[in-house]
Amino acid sequence: MRVFVTGASGWIGSAVVPALIGAGHQVAGLARSDSSAAALTAAGAQVHRGTLDDLDSLRSAAAASDGVIHLAFKHDIAFSGDFQGAADADRRAVETFGEALAGSDRPFVLASGTLGLAPGRVATERDGRGPGSAATSLIGGAQTRRATAEMTLSFASRSVRSSVVRLPPTVHGEGDNGFMAALVGIARDKGVSGYIGDGSNRWPAVHRLDAAHLFRLALEKAPAGSALHAIADEGVPIRAIAEVIGRHLDLPVVAISPADAGEHFSWLAGFLAADSPASSALTRELLGWQPTHPGLLDDLDKGHYFDHPSGH
Numbered sequence: 001m002r003v004f005v006t007g008a009s010g011w012i013g014s015a016v017v018p019a020l021i022g023a024g025h026q027v028a029g030l031a032r033s034d035s036s037a038a039a040l041t042a043a044g045a046q047v048h049r050g051t052l053d054d055l056d057s058l059r060s061a062a063a064a065s066d067g068v069i070h071l072a073f074k075h076d077i078a079f080s081g082d083f084q085g086a087a088d089a090d091r092r093a094v095e096t097f098g099e100a101l102a103g104s105d106r107p108f109v110l111a112s113g114t115l116g117l118a119p120g121r122v123a124t125e126r127d128g129r130g131p132g133s134a135a136t137s138l139i140g141g142a143q144t145r146r147a148t149a150e151m152t153l154s155f156a157s158r159s160v161r162s163s164v165v166r167l168p169p170t171v172h173g174e175g176d177n178g179f180m181a182a183l184v185g186i187a188r189d190k191g192v193s194g195y196i197g198d199g200s201n202r203w204p205a206v207h208r209l210d211a212a213h214l215f216r217l218a219l220e221k222a223p224a225g226s227a228l229h230a231i232a233d234e235g236v237p238i239r240a241i242a243e244v245i246g247r248h249l250d251l252p253v254v255a256i257s258p259a260d261a262g263e264h265f266s267w268l269a270g271f272l273a274a275d276s277p278a279s280s281a282l283t284r285e286l287l288g289w290q291p292t293h294p295g296l297l298d299d300l301d302k303g304h305y306f307d308h309p310s311g312h
């Protein structure tokens with residue numbers, strides 16, 4: 001297939017592109033800068049210059065493709081305070097892809113998340129679907145993103161083979177600059193490896209290369225309207241994560257009270273307090289996906305998160 005990939009230069013996209021090319025697909029990646037364009041060329045992809053706000057350009061790239069994988073998200077503005085603006089831009093891009101692909105039966109794969117799907121119990125692919133599902137515990141931009149995922153699944157009724165790949169909060173691996181790297185950085189800065197309360201709350205996790213494989217399978221064969229879970233570890237207790245970090249950095253592992261969590265963990269506190277396990281049993285059964293790369297604790301134990309002095 002000729003696949004148009006947004007976010008092809010990002011953490012997950014830079015694993016998805018080789019997974020696609022390795023399987024014989026051609027990739028055109030969206031690039032908004034010279035450095036992203038150069039990275040795509042080096043990976044063997046074609047470059048489609050533009051940004052998420054160039055809707056006409058997104059429309060023509062989608063129309064010229066055999067399928068679209070949408071991974072780009074304005075994390076830069078989202079993490080500097082305008083999550084709603086980032087989610088709104090994302091929704092407009094997704095609407096554009098839906099219009100461009102309507103009636104074609106071509107695949108459209110959206111990256112989404114599992115966090116907050118079913119707090120306190122194991123979320124499955126059946127959660128977060130149907131009218132009102134976006135209302136749950138989510139607010140603002142997070143609610144908009146959930147609604148965008150729901151809209152993507154509804155493209156199935158317009159003859160788009162749409163699917164949503166829900167990612168856990170940590171998509172880990174060598175070179176990770178996300179939540180795990182931030183947690184290591186906070187432990188270094190504070191001189192303790194902390195967890196909130198008794199640390200029994202759980203995060204699901206997936207290795208970046210296993211996630212990339214699932215995006216390929218979704219593109220190739222997910223039935224229209226599929227919600228898929230890129231989950232390898234169903235739920236790793238945050239305390240177990242803190243213990244590996246403490247061992248590698250030779251720091252004490254300590255409980256931080258919920259009242260002090262905001263000051264200790266800053267923007268990460270809300271995420272770190274979540275108890276959000278998730279299953280991928282239905283995804284494995286549907287697509288034959290089987291994670292083969294290290295789980296989160298084994299990956300942390302390999303040591304690469306601790307090589308860089310800043311922890312990032």
Ligand SMILES: NC(=O)c1ccc[n+]([C@@H]2O[C@H](COP(=O)([O-])OP(=O)(O)OC[C@H]3O[C@@H](n4cnc5c(N)ncnc54)[C@H](OP(=O)(O)O)[C@@H]3O)[C@@H](O)[C@H]2O)c1
Nearest residue numbers: 007009010011012036051052072073074111167169170171
């Ligand atoms: N990583 C995780 O643990 C995780 C967990 C749950 C969900 N997700 C979701 O999975 C998707 C991919 O995440 P990621 O970790 O790979 O993100 P990332 O590393 O931050 O990459 C984001 C990508 O989006 C591109 N982008 C950002 N703003 C753009 C704009 N205005 N126009 C065009 N392209 C733009 C970036 O291009 P540049 O290279 O030019 O910056 C980059 O390729 C996102 O939807 C993310 O929210 C990720």
